[in-house]
Amino acid sequence: MEKEAKIGRSAAARQIKGRLLPRSFYEASPELVAPCLLGKLLAHHTSRGVIAGRIVEVEAYLGPHHNTPDPASHSYRGPTPRNQVMFGPPGHAYVYAIYGMHFCMNVTCDVDGVAGGILIRALEPVVGLHQMARNRGLGVNAAQRLLTSGPGRLCQALGLTREAHNGLDLTKRNSPLQIIDDKNVICDVAVTVRIGIRNAVDLPLRFTISGHTCVSGPRNLAPKRIFTP
DNA sequence: GCAGTGATTTGCT
DNA sequence: GCAAATCACTGCG
Numbered sequence: 292m293e294k295e296a297k298i299g300r301s302a303a304a305r306q307i308k309g310r311l312l313p314r315s316f317y318e319a320s321p322e323l324v325a326p327c328l329l330g331k332l333l334a335h336h337t338s339r340g341v342i343a344g345r346i347v348e349v350e351a352y353l354g355p356h357h358n359t360p361d362p363a364s365h366s367y368r369g370p371t372p373r374n375q376v377m378f379g380p381p382g383h384a385y386v387y388a389i390y391g392m393h394f395c396m397n398v399t400c401d402v403d404g405v406a407g408g409i410l411i412r413a414l415e416p417v418v419g420l421h422q423m424a425r426n427r428g429l430g431v432n433a434a435q436r437l438l439t440s441g442p443g444r445l446c447q448a449l450g451l452t453r454e455a456h457n458g459l460d461l462t463k464r465n466s467p468l469q470i471i472d473d474k475n476v477i478c479d480v481a482v483t484v485r486i487g488i489r490n491a492v493d494l495p496l497r498f499t500i501s502g503h504t505c506v507s508g509p510r511n512l513a514p515k516r517i518f519t520p
Numbered sequence: 521g522c523a524g525t526g527a528t529t530t531g532c533t
Numbered sequence: 534g535c536a537a538a539t540c541a542c543t544g545c546g
Contacts, residue, residue, distance in 0.1 A: 363541070373528060391525030393542050410541055443542050488541055
């Protein structure tokens with residue numbers, strides 16, 4: 292009980308201060324933008340307050356115009372009603388339903404008209420931990436990594452749905468959903484193959500903050516390489 | 521390990 | 534049109 296109260300106070304005391312990432316940040320290819328998102332804050336402004344987490348794991352999904360074919364990407368076969376957001380301007384949220392019960396959130400990137408997306412796979416909870424636990428249907432003393440470690444979990448924790456958030460512009464000042472650079476410095480970035488997919492399983496397009504406890508998936512997945520940004 | 525769940529797309533008529 | 538296959542997941546055993 293004592294511990295939960297302490298977490299609640301420290302989270303509430305924190306302010307989200309930093310620079311809203313501009314449109315130009317997202318105008319490059321997914322494999323270039325993806326590692327740059329690590330360490331940034333994903334913030335959802337709700338009527339109940341702010342819920343935010345630090346991005347610790349992402350995956351790049353390449354568009355059909357890219358040199359490397361990516362059959363795992365939703366945009367692989369061209370635009371459809373579901374994936375049209377990916378073919379629009381960069382810096383927008385592409386939220387879709389999967390397996391009948393989960394949502395996943397991508398950030399669109401590359402220039403307008405060229406598809407590209409980055410799946411946000413895991414966050415480190417930073418602000419609104421009690422609300423995250425409520426949204427996830429967990430007790431307030433649930434382990435932090437159960438809140439936002441996994442693409443479905445983080446959407447549930449932040450209260451993101453396709454109906455309410457698909458197509459939102461993340462670069463607008465008044466957007467309820469934003470990505471903010473608070474100058475947090477990260478150490479090592481590990482590059483691995485993507486997980487949870489059937490096609491194009493060999494492409495090294497998953498980026499994680501190396502060793503971070505909130506990263507999802509198998510702990511023993513060997514990195515293809517590690518670099519310091 | 522695998523069941524649960526439903527939207528989405530593809531491939532037939 | 535309609536049926537079948539697919540799916541970037543999670544939670545339970």
